[in-house]
Amino acid sequence: MPKVLYSSSSPYSAKVRMAAAYAGLPVEAVAVDTNAEPAELIDSNPLGKIPVLVTDDGQSIYDSRAITQYLNRISGSALFPRNADKRTQAEMLEALADGICDCLLAHVYERRVRPEDKIHQPWLDKQWSKALRALDRLNAEPPKLPKKITAGHIALRATLGYLALRFGGQWERGRGKLTRWAARFDTKFPELVTLIPK
Numbered sequence: 626m627p628k629v630l631y632s633s634s635s636p637y638s639a640k641v642r643m644a645a646a647y648a649g650l651p652v653e654a655v656a657v658d659t660n661a662e663p664a665e666l667i668d669s670n671p672l673g674k675i676p677v678l679v680t681d682d683g684q685s686i687y688d689s690r691a692i693t694q695y696l697n698r699i700s701g702s703a704l705f706p707r708n709a710d711k712r713t714q715a716e717m718l719e720a721l722a723d724g725i726c727d728c729l730l731a732h733v734y735e736r737r738v739r740p741e742d743k744i745h746q747p748w749l750d751k752q753w754s755k756a757l758r759a760l761d762r763l764n765a766e767p768p769k770l771p772k773k774i775t776a777g778h779i780a781l782r783a784t785l786g787y788l789a790l791r792f793g794g795q796w797e798r799g800r801g802k803l804t805r806w807a808a809r810f811d812t813k814f815p816e817l818v819t820l821i822p823k
Contacts, residue, residue: 628653630666630677634702634822636726636787637689638676640719642820643779644693648703652678652732690719704776718768718777721759722784728756733791757796760788770809779817782810786821 629645629652630639645652657666662673669677669685678686678695686695692788705713719821724806732752768778785807797804811818 626653627681628655628679630657630669631675632656633765634787634790635675636729636783636822637723638671639783639786639820639822640722640776640780641676641678641689641692641696643783643817644696644704644776646817646820647774647779647814648696650696650700652759685804687731689780693780698775704779706775715775715777718775719780721763722777722780725756725759725784726787728752728759729787729791732756739755760796760800760803761787764803767802767806770806770813774814778810782807782817783822786823790822 627650629638629642631654633656642652642654655665657663657675657678659666659673659675666675666677667673667713669679670687672687674687676687676689676692686692693704705715718790729752732749735749735752739745763781768781770778785803
């Protein structure tokens, strides 16, 4: 069985595990501590980043978007539409959700790694403003939730889960459409809820 090296709090890991579950592709979830740089992780991805998908034949696939594309191919297009325009929309939604996570993680690591007197508030403000702009755009026009969702929808749900985990109470005000979207997602796809970042 393929393995996913992951962290339970990582939105990228959550997206990949949710995508595999939605596509009906069983994977073994192996939690790793990226700070410890375990051999299994470094041997699979020299960058030491998660998630990594290790296939049955030992191939390592890393970067969450590369993994969702791979899962889409082996599942017969369960995660992205075949129609070119619709596929582009799904890929852009995934990219936007991942971009929000990039900003949020830059924010988290600035506070986690730097001593208090070295934290650069303008950097934090810039990352936060980028994330909020993207959330405002999504709130103004939340993606539809059809019966068959895409990796873009899954990425957005993972992102909102990460926001709730790390920034709960700091982003929801004025974004009721987005919070209701997450609740509808959870109602329609309860099997994916346990994989949301925690």
